[in-house]
Amino acid sequence: xxELPAGATIGILGGGQLGRMLSVAASRLGYRTHIFEPGxxxxxxxxxxxxxxxxxxxxxLRAFAASVDVITxxxxxxPTSALDILESLKPIRPNRRTLAVSQDRIAEKSxxxxxxxxxxxxxxxxxxxxxxAAVEKLGLPAILKTTRLGYDxxxxxxxxxxxxxxxxxxxxxxxxxxxxxxxxxxxEVSIIAARGLDGSVSAFDPGENVHSEGILRTTxxxxxxxxxxxxxxxxxxxxxxxxxxxVGVMGVELFVxxxxxxxxxxxxxxxxxxxWTQQGCTVDQxxxxxxxxxxxxxxxxxxxxxxxxxNLIGDDMDRVPALLRERNVAVHLYxxxxxxxxxxxxxxxxxxxx
Amino acid sequence: xxELPAGATIGILGGGQLGRMLSVAASRLGYRTHIFEPGxxxxxxxxxxxxxxxxxxxxxLRAFAASVDVITxxxxxxPTSALDILESLKPIRPNRRTLAVSQDRIAEKSxxxxxxxxxxxxxxxxxxxxxxAAVEKLGLPAILKTTRLGYDxxxxxxxxxxxxxxxxxxxxxxxxxxxxxxxxxxxEVSIIAARGLDGSVSAFDPGENVHSEGILRTTxxxxxxxxxxxxxxxxxxxxxxxxxxxVGVMGVELFVxxxxxxxxxxxxxxxxxxxWTQQGCTVDQxxxxxxxxxxxxxxxxxxxxxxxxxNLIGDDMDRVPALLRERNVAVHLYxxxxxxxxxxxxxxxxxxxx
Numbered sequence: 001x002x003e004l005p006a007g008a009t010i011g012i013l014g015g016g017q018l019g020r021m022l023s024v025a026a027s028r029l030g031y032r033t034h035i036f037e038p039g040x041x042x043x044x045x046x047x048x049x050x051x052x053x054x055x056x057x058x059x060x061l062r063a064f065a066a067s068v069d070v071i072t073x074x075x076x077x078x079p080t081s082a083l084d085i086l087e088s089l090k091p092i093r094p095n096r097r098t099l100a101v102s103q104d105r106i107a108e109k110s111x112x113x114x115x116x117x118x119x120x121x122x123x124x125x126x127x128x129x130x131x132x133a134a135v136e137k138l139g140l141p142a143i144l145k146t147t148r149l150g151y152d153x154x155x156x157x158x159x160x161x162x163x164x165x166x167x168x169x170x171x172x173x174x175x176x177x178x179x180x181x182x183x184x185x186x187x188e189v190s191i192i193a194a195r196g197l198d199g200s201v202s203a204f205d206p207g208e209n210v211h212s213e214g215i216l217r218t219t220x221x222x223x224x225x226x227x228x229x230x231x232x233x234x235x236x237x238x239x240x241x242x243x244x245x246x247v248g249v250m251g252v253e254l255f256v257x258x259x260x261x262x263x264x265x266x267x268x269x270x271x272x273x274x275x276w277t278q279q280g281c282t283v284d285q286x287x288x289x290x291x292x293x294x295x296x297x298x299x300x301x302x303x304x305x306x307x308x309x310x311n312l313i314g315d316d317m318d319r320v321p322a323l324l325r326e327r328n329v330a331v332h333l334y335x336x337x338x339x340x341x342x343x344x345x346x347x348x349x350x351x352x353x354x
Numbered sequence: 355x356x357e358l359p360a361g362a363t364i365g366i367l368g369g370g371q372l373g374r375m376l377s378v379a380a381s382r383l384g385y386r387t388h389i390f391e392p393g394x395x396x397x398x399x400x401x402x403x404x405x406x407x408x409x410x411x412x413x414x415l416r417a418f419a420a421s422v423d424v425i426t427x428x429x430x431x432x433p434t435s436a437l438d439i440l441e442s443l444k445p446i447r448p449n450r451r452t453l454a455v456s457q458d459r460i461a462e463k464s465x466x467x468x469x470x471x472x473x474x475x476x477x478x479x480x481x482x483x484x485x486x487a488a489v490e491k492l493g494l495p496a497i498l499k500t501t502r503l504g505y506d507x508x509x510x511x512x513x514x515x516x517x518x519x520x521x522x523x524x525x526x527x528x529x530x531x532x533x534x535x536x537x538x539x540x541x542e543v544s545i546i547a548a549r550g551l552d553g554s555v556s557a558f559d560p561g562e563n564v565h566s567e568g569i570l571r572t573t574x575x576x577x578x579x580x581x582x583x584x585x586x587x588x589x590x591x592x593x594x595x596x597x598x599x600x601v602g603v604m605g606v607e608l609f610v611x612x613x614x615x616x617x618x619x620x621x622x623x624x625x626x627x628x629x630w631t632q633q634g635c636t637v638d639q640x641x642x643x644x645x646x647x648x649x650x651x652x653x654x655x656x657x658x659x660x661x662x663x664x665n666l667i668g669d670d671m672d673r674v675p676a677l678l679r680e681r682n683v684a685v686h687l688y689x690x691x692x693x694x695x696x697x698x699x700x701x702x703x704x705x706x707x708x
Contacts, residue, residue, distance in 0.1 A: 003675075007689060024378050027400045030687030030700070046381045046400040282633070282684050282705060291678070300681045304659075304705070321357075324645070327654045330636050333384030337361060346384070351636060351658070 002197075004069055004294035006030040009048065011068030011090070013082075015041025017334040017344065018074035018270050021278075023047045025286035031294065036064045042335045043074075055082040065089035072248060072293045076102045076268050077149050093197075093247040093293040098268045101244070105147045105178045108266060115243055117236060118262045120255070121181035128169040131179060135162060138181035144168045146175040156214065183262060185255035189223045192274035193237035194249045194288045197295040201241055203234045204285065205303040207273050209253070215342060219273040219309040221280060225256065232261050240266060249274070249289035272344075276307040279330050279349035306353040312346040314339050323348055356551075358423055358648035360384040363402065365422030365444070367436075369395025371688040371698060372428035372624050375632075377401045379640035385648065390418050396689045397428075409436040419443035426602060426647045430456045430622050431503050447551075447601040447647040452622045455598070459501045459532045462620060469597055471590060472616045474609070475535035482523040485533060489516060492535035498522045500529040510568065537616060539609035543577045546628035547591035548603045548642045551649040555595055557588045558639065559657040561627050563607070569696060573627040573663040575634060579610065586615050594620060603628070603643035626698070630661040633684050633703035660707040666700040668693050677702055 004010070010026050012019045015037030023033040023046045032048035035041055044050040049067065053060035061082055065071065071092045076099060083099065086092060101111045109119045123134035125144065135142060140162070146155040155175070157168040169177075188211065193203035208223035209216055225233070237252050251271025253264040274285035283291070283299030291299055312320070317339045323331055333346035358364070364380050366373045369391030377387040377400045386402035389395055398404040403421065407414035415436055419425065425446045430453060437453065440446060455465045463473045477488035479498065489496060494516070500509040509529070511522040523531075542565065547557035562577035563570055579587070591606050605625025607618040628639035637645070637653030645653055666674070671693045677685055687700035 006671075006687065007691060020381065024381065024400065027374065027378065027689060028686050030689045032399050032689065045386050045402045046378065048399045279636070282682055297675075297679045299678065300683070302681070317360075321651075324653065325651045327656070328636055329654070332382050333360065335361060335381060335384045335386065 002295050004031065004296070007032070008069040008294070009034050009067060010290065010293065011036065011064055011071040012043065012047075012074060013037075013071065013078055013086075014074035015039075015043035015047075015050065016074055017042055017336075017346075019043035020046055020334060021275075021286045021332075022072070022074060022270065022289060025284070025290045028287060029290055029294065029296070031290065034064060034068050036061070040337070045335050055079045058085055061085045062089065070293055072289070074269055094250070094268045095245065095247065098244045098246055098250075102266055102268045103148060105145060105265070106176075107147075109178070112240070112263050112266075115239060117239070118260060120183045120262055120264070123179045125169075125172075125177040125179050128166060131165050131169050131177075132162075134179040135159065135165060138179060141182045143180045144172060144177055145180065146172055146177050148175070183255050183257060185257050185262070187224065187256045188253065188264070189225065189233065189256055190219070190251055190253045190271065190273040191233045191237045192249060192251050192271055192277070192285050193234070193241055194285075194292050194298050194301070195241040195246045196292050196298045197247050198297070199242075200298055201238045202288070202298040202301050203237055204274060204277055204281065204288075204301045206230060206233045206254075207276060207309075209273050213342070215311070215313060215344075216272045217311055217313075219276055221276050221303060221307050229256060229261065236261060236263070248292045249285050272311065272347075273309075275332070275347050276309040276349055277301065277303075278332065279351055280305045280307040305351050308350045308352055310348050310350065311344055312348065314341040314343055314345070317345050320346070326350075328352075356649050358385065358650070361386070362423040362648070363388050363421060364644065364647065365390065365418055365425040366397065366401075366428060367391075367425065367432055367440075368428035369393075369397035369401075369404065370428055371396055371690075371700075373397035374400055374688060375629075375640045375686075376426070376428060376624065376643060379638070379644045380648075382641060383644055383648065383650070385644065388418060388422050390415070394691070399689055409433045412439055415439045416443065424647055426643070428623055448604070448622045449599065449601065452598045452600055452604075456620055456622045457502060459499060459619070460530070461501075463532070466594070466617050466620075469593060471593070472614060474537045474616055474618070477533050479523075479526075479531040479533050482520060485519050485523050485531075486516075488533040489513065489519060492533060495536045497534045498526060498531055499534065500526055500531050502529070537609050537611060539611050539616070541578065541610045542607065542618070543579065543587065543610055544573070544605055544607045544625065544627040545587045545591045546603060546605050546625055546631070546639050547588070547595055548639075548646050548652055548655070549595040549600045550646050550652045551601050552651070553596075554652055555592045556642070556652040556655050557591050558628060558631055558635065558642075558655045560584060560587045560608075561630060561663070563627050567696070569665070569667060569698075570626045571665055571667075573630055575630050575657060575661050583610060583615065590615060590617070602646045603639050626665065626701075627663075629686070629701050630663040630703055631655065631657075632686065633705055634659045634661040659705050662704045662706055664702050664704065665698055666702065668695040668697055668699070671699050674700070680704075682706075 020043035374397035
């Protein structure tokens, strides 16, 4: 196992809040970061270097790769052409195979099913006729999603009546889509797990998530799970990480049902539902990811506190002055300019029990 | 009280590890930082902007001040001429009065004694004759120190015999000096306290320090103190902060003696002996300092864990691979290039009890 030496530079694709917190974690381990981001980059405030260029700018990609020792990312929808260039120059962790699987909902669900893991029932939809057949097969309600570039509820349509079929298909704008059948889940949980370059796996305690309008609102640890559900979640995450020869942190969203745990989706990166680890563990998900991609040993992710993470979305920012005065509340702001509705501006970790 | 708005920039004089960790804390609250540092700047890796210029460069100082909303510092020996320029342009927190007091050991001891606080016995020394008289008055052993620019054991001479008087005085190279009499202390502790722009004061739990060769090695919380010593430490720190109309975090080093607490020295900044707060509190000393200088309310500095902070000095860096594998150990590295003997390269916080 080759460890990245102190002072080495980690390249991060994407300069949002996840890149920002990854950059801080990298600094704690003595590394520098170089952020590649086409748009505004909150991560730039805490990075050694920033490249502002589109993913189509081959010269910028080459210069970026030349300046770093290893490349990682904070989001999964990186254009394949950019990855082809970067991968020829420097290691990308997590690997391309993982990105290929996670960039496409159908590839992802097929991969998980082939591993023997359960997902919501699904059907490929490439036309209105496909959608009609899929609705017949899976029943309603169901959710139609584009197979690519979905994030925080975008590119999704919830169908409750067959009358909506034309409207739903139109909303996909002709993109390859997938219909996901309704799952009567008891709760949504996620497990944040890491795999090191040496193949070791370490999972954080599962968190219980509450979404609203497709956006994560809160994560609570510990999640209400039976001991066997808890170990199922860990084993399932380890199976995914090992099978992909994964290096880094992955977020695995799960539905808890009477029939067991169903995988909703995987995110090959640090995950919003893992932010609680900043206050609940000696080594948080950001440092764990940096350790993994740098070839360092994974750290101690044992949970030592009960925590409720709450996202600050849009005008939740108005609550910050009061939150700064609360006991046992750690405030994390992302330095974004405008608090638009639905925009993640920060989060808090409320320590419920120390 | 005027709060610095989100997205504002905090100027930091000094780009060492303290500036680095202040910069990370500022980012967590949505602020940017601009570092001013004549030499190598580990803080630059996590700062929005860096100015590399000497403190004699008036144009650089003016440009720096123009780009920031408030100015703070990570070390107290900032040249007065630079402060004169900066202060005419932007608020400096903590204030000039504090710097005047803490930049000069005699001014500091006089100030503390005038406040009714005890220090080690001391005498001003401006010549070999003064030193001889001082040794006669205070006895031996005693320590001769230059009144200015002392840091980590530099500019100090320990006298154990009158024969050393010429050598000791020669070591001061003619600089104004102070002889400090021997104190039979039971232990060394420090208290890290903060005062907000609104005048509120909050102190972290005192830590117990072990020095070696003039350099801090470990800080352990809780310190072995009686309840009355503990409250004495807090009251004493509050007295200093209030009397100076201080804004920010201050480190106050204390000797615990049978005759009560003696003030060894004050540092008008975040302090090495406060690094344990990163793992022991919801709001650490770095965020507390940023909150204060930004005019935000002070945060919750309640200690929720027993912690031993240990500095990684010089070739202690060889221990890092093993430390990264230990449970309950948080590793903090400063990204400095060369691990020279006596150089602070990082620290660990070992959580002893959660």
